[in-house]
Amino acid sequence: MISPARPRRRALALALAATITAIGAGNAAATGVSQGALDQALPSGTAQGEQSLYLDVMIDGHLARPLVPFTLRDGRLGVAPSELAAAGLNLPADLAVDDDGLVWVDSIPGLSAAYEPAMQRLNLHPVRSLRTVRQLGYSAPGARDVRRDHGLVFDYDAYARSLGDSQTLSVGTGLRWFGRFGSVELTGVSRAGDGGDDAYERLDSRWTYSDPQRMWTWTVGDLVSGGLAWTRPVRLGGVQWRRNFGVRPDLIVYPMPQFAADATVPSSVELYVNNVRQYSGEVDPGPFVLNDFPRVIGAGQAVVVVTDALGRSTQTSVPLYVDYQRLARGLSDFSLEAGLLRSGFGIDSGDYGNDPVASGSWRRGMTDEFTVEVHGEAGPDLHTGGVGLAWSPLGRFGVISGSYARSSGLGSGDQQALGYQWFGRSTGLDLYSQRASRGFRDLGSLDGGSAPLSSQDRASLWFGIPRGSFSMTWLRYRDLEDVPSRTVSIGLNQTIGRSLSLSASAFEDDRAGHGVSLSLSMPLGRELDASVSYDHSRGQSDYAAGVRRSVPYAGGWGWEAQARDSGDGQVSAAWRGRAAEAWFGMDRVDDDTGAFAQGNGSVVVMGGQAFASRRITDSFAVVSTNGVADVPILYENRVAGRTNRDGYLLLPELRGWQSNRIAIDPDGLGANLEVPAIERMVTPADHGGVRVNYELVAMRTASVALSDGSGKPVAAGTRVHRADGSVVIVGYDGALWLEHYVDGETLRWTRAGTACATNLPPLASVESSPQLGPAECTKEESQ
Numbered sequence: 037m038i039s040p041a042r043p044r045r046r047a048l049a050l051a052l053a054a055t056i057t058a059i060g061a062g063n064a065a066a067t068g069v070s071q072g073a074l075d076q077a078l079p080s081g082t083a084q085g086e087q088s089l090y091l092d093v094m095i096d097g098h099l100a101r102p103l104v105p106f107t108l109r110d111g112r113l114g115v116a117p118s119e120l121a122a123a124g125l126n127l128p129a130d131l132a133v134d135d136d137g138l139v140w141v142d143s144i145p146g147l148s149a150a151y152e153p154a155m156q157r158l159n160l161h162p163v164r165s166l167r168t169v170r171q172l173g174y175s176a177p178g179a180r181d182v183r184r185d186h187g188l189v190f191d192y193d194a195y196a197r198s199l200g201d202s203q204t205l206s207v208g209t210g211l212r213w214f215g216r217f218g219s220v221e222l223t224g225v226s227r228a229g230d231g232g233d234d235a236y237e238r239l240d241s242r243w244t245y246s247d248p249q250r251m252w253t254w255t256v257g258d259l260v261s262g263g264l265a266w267t268r269p270v271r272l273g274g275v276q277w278r279r280n281f282g283v284r285p286d287l288i289v290y291p292m293p294q295f296a297a298d299a300t301v302p303s304s305v306e307l308y309v310n311n312v313r314q315y316s317g318e319v320d321p322g323p324f325v326l327n328d329f330p331r332v333i334g335a336g337q338a339v340v341v342v343t344d345a346l347g348r349s350t351q352t353s354v355p356l357y358v359d360y361q362r363l364a365r366g367l368s369d370f371s372l373e374a375g376l377l378r379s380g381f382g383i384d385s386g387d388y389g390n391d392p393v394a395s396g397s398w399r400r401g402m403t404d405e406f407t408v409e410v411h412g413e414a415g416p417d418l419h420t421g422g423v424g425l426a427w428s429p430l431g432r433f434g435v436i437s438g439s440y441a442r443s444s445g446l447g448s449g450d451q452q453a454l455g456y457q458w459f460g461r462s463t464g465l466d467l468y469s470q471r472a473s474r475g476f477r478d479l480g481s482l483d484g485g486s487a488p489l490s491s492q493d494r495a496s497l498w499f500g501i502p503r504g505s506f507s508m509t510w511l512r513y514r515d516l517e518d519v520p521s522r523t524v525s526i527g528l529n530q531t532i533g534r535s536l537s538l539s540a541s542a543f544e545d546d547r548a549g550h551g552v553s554l555s556l557s558m559p560l561g562r563e564l565d566a567s568v569s570y571d572h573s574r575g576q577s578d579y580a581a582g583v584r585r586s587v588p589y590a591g592g593w594g595w596e597a598q599a600r601d602s603g604d605g606q607v608s609a610a611w612r613g614r615a616a617e618a619w620f621g622m623d624r625v626d627d628d629t630g631a632f633a634q635g636n637g638s639v640v641v642m643g644g645q646a647f648a649s650r651r652i653t654d655s656f657a658v659v660s661t662n663g664v665a666d667v668p669i670l671y672e673n674r675v676a677g678r679t680n681r682d683g684y685l686l687l688p689e690l691r692g693w694q695s696n697r698i699a700i701d702p703d704g705l706g707a708n709l710e711v712p713a714i715e716r717m718v719t720p721a722d723h724g725g726v727r728v729n730y731e732l733v734a735m736r737t738a739s740v741a742l743s744d745g746s747g748k749p750v751a752a753g754t755r756v757h758r759a760d761g762s763v764v765i766v767g768y769d770g771a772l773w774l775e776h777y778v779d780g781e782t783l784r785w786t787r788a789g790t791a792c793a794t795n796l797p798p799l800a801s802v803e804s805s806p807q808l809g810p811a812e813c814t815k816e817e818s819q
Contacts, residue, residue: 045438056475087112087219092157093123100124104372106158107138113151113158114138125160129546138666170319177286179248180695180719183726186215187642189652199623199630204229218245218583219256221723225382238385246283246721248693253280258378261479262371262397264409265361266424266439266470267454268488270395273388274375279368282722283693293338293431295358308339310320310461332783333358333678334459335432359457361426363401363437370398377415377483389483391416392506405431409439413479420478424453434458441476443494449475451488462500468495474516490514504530504538524544535559549574563588578602587612603627614677615648640686648687654688655720657698657728663734668704672697677705683700683732692722700730708737736799737779741809742770744787750813756785770810783811 047510074220087108093101101123107114117139119128125147141149146163191210197203210223222241228234242257255276262278263269281289307315319342343349363369374394380387393415409424422441428434428544437455455468467700472488481487492513499506511523525543532538537557544550551573559565563586571578579601587594587610594612599605608621619787623630638652645658661667663683669676677684690696699715710733720726742750749770756764756772759781766772766785779798784791792813799806 062124070138070332077608086110090156091151092155093120094157094159096161097126097159100160104158107136107586113141113149114640115141121168124168125166127166134724154416160538176288177284179284180693182693182719182721184214184216184721184724185726186213187640187643187658187725188213188640189656189723189725190639191636191651192638193634193636193651195632195634197630198630199625200628202230212723214721218243219721219723220587221471224385226321237382244281248283251279251281251283251287253278259373259375261373261395263395264397264399264411264424264439265437266354266422266441266451267397267411268478270479270485271378271381272373272375272393273378274373274392276371276373278371278373281369285691285693289364289367289369290360291362291401291428291431292356293358303342303344306343307340310336310342334464335362335434335461355432355777357428357432357458359428359459360375361427361437361457362405362407363399365401365404368398368552370396372396377479377485379483379485393479393482395479405429411441415479415482418447418477418479418482419444422451437468441478443475443477445477447475447477447481447487449473449477451476459498464496464498466494466496470494490516490518501530503530503532520546563594608632612650614650638688640725642725645682645684647684649686649688652688654722655692655696656725657687657690657696657718657720658725659685659687659698659728659730661685661700661730662732664709664734665728667732670697670701673699675701690720690726692720695719698728708735709733710735735775737775738777738799739771739807740771740772740774740783740796740811742766742783742785742794742809742814744792744811745790745813745815747810747812749810750785750787750792754785754787756783758783 039499089106089108090103092099093104101119104115104119104123114136116137117131117133120139127139127293130299131139132143141147141158146166148161150161151157151160152159170660189212191208191212193208193368194206195203196790205228207226208223209226210221212219212221214220220243220754223239224236225239226236230575234262234310239603240258242255242259244255246253253276255278256274258271258273259276260271261269261276281287289472303319305315305317305319306313335355337353341349342352354559372394373391373396376391377389377393378387389763393413395413396411398410399407405428407426409426411420411422411424413420419445420441422439424439425437429436429438435457437457438449438455439453441452442450449472451470451472453468453470456465458465459466470489470492472490474490477490478488492772493511495510497508505528507527509523509525509527512521514520523543523545525541527541528538530540535558536728538555538556539557540552542550542552551571553569554569555567557565557567560583563585564584566581566583568581569579571580580598582598584596585594589612591612591614593607594610594611597605597607604624604626606621606623607621608619610619611617616635618633620633620634621631622719623632636651638649638657639650640647640649640658642658643660649656659669659679661679661683665679665683666681667679667680667685669685669687670677671689676687677685687698695717696719697715700711702711702714705711712731714730718726718727718728742754742756744750750766750772751770752766752768756766758764758774759778764772764774773784774796777796777799779796781796782793782794784793786792790813793817794811794814796811798806799808
């Protein structure tokens with residue numbers, strides 16, 4: 037009897053021998069193979085002359101590039117350097133190349149080559165310096181092709197209020213035309229009632245065009261200037277050219293940590309960040325760099341695990357820090373604008389300055405740890421310029437920010453700022469201080485604007501506690517009149533039990549005094565929750581309790597009731613539909629009873645069709661099914677609606693600059709419809725729309741029962757020939773399914789040596805698929 041331990045020892049010995057053999061082969065590869073060894077592998081009779089070969093290039097036994105052209109000359113193999121580079125070799129820059137542009141394999145230092153004529157392949161074993169560093173994980177995606185169909189959108193938001201003897205009405209409107217040349221937008225608000233003069237006030241008018249390839253956006257008209265954390269943006273009427281990362285939402289613009297390692301054999305690589313696996317993949321032998329999107333913000337701990345084919349693992353632990361203040365290395369952000377200052381936004385639509393002004397901002401990631409910033413402004417008797425930075429020491433000790441700016445002309449002075457941020461898994465710290473001399477000015481100071489604060493300071497501390505968080509904030513600022521203001525606040529958010537949520541805060545302010553706020557909320561069921569709250573400030577206390585049923589996202593009704601100890605209260609209802617959203621109710625405030633109503637939505641005009649919709653906040657699609665009604669349309673694999681009687685459906689919730697999946701649900705279609713490819717991927721511009729056309733065609737279909745000359749059903753599997761040359765197969769009980777039914781068409785089939793034919797009767801309806809027959813066999817000839 038053989039002991040069970042003996043096979044295990046034998047297997048262990050074989051594995052050890054294989055490992056030693058592999059190590060020996062690796063050492064041989066490191067030293068290279070002599071020309072004599074290569075000659076022994078070459079076929080006999082090839083020592084002289086020249087021959088062309090097409091060989092598969094293998095690296096460490098794995099196919100790297102198929103059918104590479106080689107030249108065999110005087111027993112040596114030559115190849116174009118580009119072919120070896122394409123196979124994954126990192127060739128030396130000073131490698132000798134002959135007059136024909138070939139490099140000889142045996143002349144490459146550190147490269148071992150074995151020619152296998154029977155397999156027509158060349159197996160290479162390069163040393164580490166010849167191996168290309170492989171990039172794993174995230175790679176910057178290319179810009180998508182964006183659809184720019186033409187259309188028009190009208191947005192509205194109306195609010196009516198009656199309280200005591202006062203009645204007011206306001207309606208905000210927006211009109212937007214979009215197409216291949218960008219979009220033109222006009223927004224405004226109309227007011228009527230007891231609050232002031234009845235009038236329409238224009239808010240913004242502008243033309244905008246964005247280029248996702250270059251990540252540029254041009255704006256002409258009313259705009260807000262670009263800026264940095266230490267500058268003050270202003271409203272202008274003019275022209276702007278800026279970087280817009282929003283057109284590439286799939287592009288990561290902040291620095292990502294990189295992890296470098298070396299695999300000696302084919303291995304698997306895994307990345308864990310804060311004990312959560314975020315990447316898993318395979319890597320061939322050689323050096324590699326892993327850069328993947330870390331789904332954390334702030335400080336974290338990354339662990340890279342490399343496991344080889346024998347199950348041996350190595351772990352590398354690296355601390356990291358992720359933030360949004362820095363830009364990735366080599367990436368730039370900018371904004372340039374010029375025009376007239378606008379001071380009366382929302383009050384006087386034509387209040388523009390008389391003198392032109394300009395401003396510009398620029399940021400660039402010099403390294404992954406260091407980002408520089410530059411800003412400049414120019415106006416009448418004003419020139420302001422400054423520089424800033426965002427620096428993360430060693431890429432893991434938070435972010436230090438700083439800036440210095442100086443102005444001359446209208447006012448001469450300077451401004452300095454210094455800040456530090458660090459956020460960990462359970463602790464966060466934010467410090468910032470800014471100082472400006474009395475003479476410092478910027479564009480916000482012109483045309484009646486206010487001067488910058490002479491000082492402002494901020495300190496925030498955040499702690500993570502079990503099932504909640506605790507925060508403390510200290511703010512202080514001083515204006516140019518040397519009037520100080522200081523605010524200290526603390527906040528607590530805590531989950532108690534399974535569903536009770538507690539929120540508490542307290543503050544002390546030099547001007548507003550001190551106050552305390554406390555609230556408790558608890559869900560009571562699906563979309564139903566209750567809350568109680570207590571507030572105390574300026575010496576007064578207020579108690580409130582309420583119950584609310586949220587409006588379902590897909591549409592429907594919701595309601596809310598609230599009462600206060602002062603006798604004030606409110607009851608309201610809300611409705612959300614496909615065409616609009618509305619809120620209305622009654623309330624009591626300071627012994628006065630009132631009522632209110634609000635509604636908003638959008639109207640879309642596209643492709644000669646008009647649609648009423650709930651408010652469109654980004655992009656949309658108009659789906660056409662070629663006049664076929666009641667077709668179920670899927671958006672991101674969920675049913676979004678059915679086409680109307682004209683075969684159209686508006687999808688109001690697409691994501692601009694991103695791929696959106698739109699499809700037809702084939703399970704909800706009739707059997708008489710011919711359907712093209714059911715799925716489309718579309719990428720609209722932001723605040724624009726696209727048309728998605730499905731050329732559905734209604735077919736005349738029917739099931740015909742065929743019988744032979746004796747009245748029995750034609751056997752299943754019989755091949756039936758149609759007049760157009762196509763062939764259809766008979767099913768059970770002689771049933772034959774026909775698409776594209778043709779009245780009077782002759783069907784022919786042969787069974788048991790008998791040739792049969794029958795003529796189809798007229799089909800009355802296109803919409804239905806009737807059961808016809810039995811259609812009798814008319815014998816044509818005997819075989």
